[in-house]
Amino acid sequence: MVYSVSTLSSSLRLSDYLIDQRARLDKAVIENASKKHADMGLTLGAQTGAAASFRSEFYQLESQLDTNRQLVTRLDVMDTALDNMHNSASTFRSDLIALKSNSNNLKTASNLAYTELDKLTNSLNTNVSGVYVFGGINTGTAPAADFQFKSPGAPVPLGPEEQIEKVFNDYFMHGIDDPATASIPASGDPLGKDWETFLESPAFKDIFDADWTTHWSSATDEKMTSTIENGVTTTGSGSANEKAFGELAEGLSIVAVFGKLELNVEAEKFITDRAVNSLNGGVDKTIAIEAQNGAIKTNVERTNSDVIAKRDVLNVRINDLENVDENRAAVELSLAQTQLEATYAITAKIKDLNILKYL
Template sequence: MSQNSISTYSLSSSLIQTIQASQAKLSKTQIEISTGRYADVGLALGSGTAAGISLRQQENVLKTITTTNGIASTRLDTTQSVLSSIGANAQSFLESLLGATSATGDPAVLQASAQVNLQSLTASLNTTLNGDYLFGGVNSGQQPITDYSTPGSSNGNALDQAFQTTFGISQSDSAVSSITASNMQNFLDSSFANLFQGSNWSTNWSQASDTVLTTQINDHQTANTSVSANEKAFKELFSAYTMIGQLGTANLNSSAFKTVVNQAVTTVKSAISDLTNIQGGVGLVQNQIVNANDTMSLRMNYLTSQVNTLESVDPAEASTRMTALQTQIETAYSLTSQLHKLSLVNYL
């Protein structure tokens, strides 16, 4: 006849292991109740884990695009505001030009107005946003427009040289009054016009890039999200403000003055039309971003619901499980306490 013996130590050790295992399960269950998700998604889903990862990756891509769209929208909003200001100044200047050849028109006042507008346009196109030049294109780290008013500026020197070469005098010379209308028109159509074209423009006026910033506004579409200072509208406005402000306008004879004003009127009208087209293009992209964000928001909501379907726990089941585990742990603690009180002394 054999006898089996079980020590209180082995029973106590078994209960402690049970308590530790139950506490680990309880900790996971508490996490699941707190987060609403499986504590170990991979263990819970098994082969279905890949589907959850794929859904989250798609959601993260859309979140990233939405964030960059916010940055692009701010850039475009600021650009639109600057363009509106430039347009308003151009329109006001055009009205001044149209009244300049009347009996009450004052060439000196018009010249001063053009100089102010030249400075204003330069400042507008050198606008920065978060440390980047708004109209620099992809050269956003470099100031796009050279300030004409700076002594020794490349654009100022180029105009002075062109004027001196053509007329043999400087713009400040009183002899500008002897320049004929035909000679002035020839100058405007040739040497002066060339100052705002090709390498003369890129060397003396602008360090902006023709290539503008692009942004991926959804997962299959990109859009231009900046405007370059090299746009034709800006060249035209610089040309108009410079011809009125920097060619000795106040001292020209009436026929030469009228020639310059007429040329400026034509140039500003063209600039305003081109500027309107630029603003329309910016507005179109702004709308595209809004629509893209709306669509992505719906898609992210759908992806989130799919992820939740895969990874979410049943709150009622998790709560019941937690209660059962707590009861199990309390029972194990109680048994352990009773085992510790057992002693052979009590039976002697």
């Protein structure tokens, strides 16, 4: 039997072999560069679904970590703001007590109180990337109004200072700057026209309580919640409507608005004491909020540690399935390059064959 091989059949066979070698080289290049299988479905077979499931869960955990880190940032900012509020109020309270024994020094404290009210407003309006951390669920709007805001008229509510002056005028039936203000007794007036009765009146107390959201705050009582892991949520924002802030504002406002007036000595002492009492309550409650905020932050950070551990375990399992042996990949790349070069060389020699050379 005689076998014959034509130039055409040899060329076609070499072309097919060349295509195979080129594909092998491409696969080796991809695996050597990415350190992963070039064709996951072909290599993993039935395990492809498991790899896809692991990777999906891995990305979910990564997304959860990003969300939790943003939450920790907000909590850190809230911590700083709360710390500033209670430290500023504590310092002002100490100064107020020191000034108490000196007549007419309440006017000095009044100027300081306006500054402290600005600090309180700025702290309550703290934001992170446009998210107001004390806005409740209304995180897109600065929650605290400026103390000296002047209302343009209905339906815009009066600013805090305007409302305090209005309540004073309505209660005592004369303007706050009227000379009669100097004769208002600290307490004991049979008609209740004294400082003690006024400062305990619903009209005045409501400015810092029931009517807080009318004149001071646009925040909601409801706070934003964040999911920190599957099935676990936690508080993700604060609220400017906390009673602590109302008490701080009351203590500072009493000194700011009434401390600048011409008052008798007993009235000055009474107003100072009342302001100190309000600040005491406000400082204690602010510290309690700060402690609660710290506990939430600790819980989120603990959860983050658990999520990181789960993510790392998944990453190991994914790598076991998808990664190639780097040494083996390098050897295969070298072999593929050598064989492809040899195939090119053989192909070139075959193309040079000519029957005329042998006739």
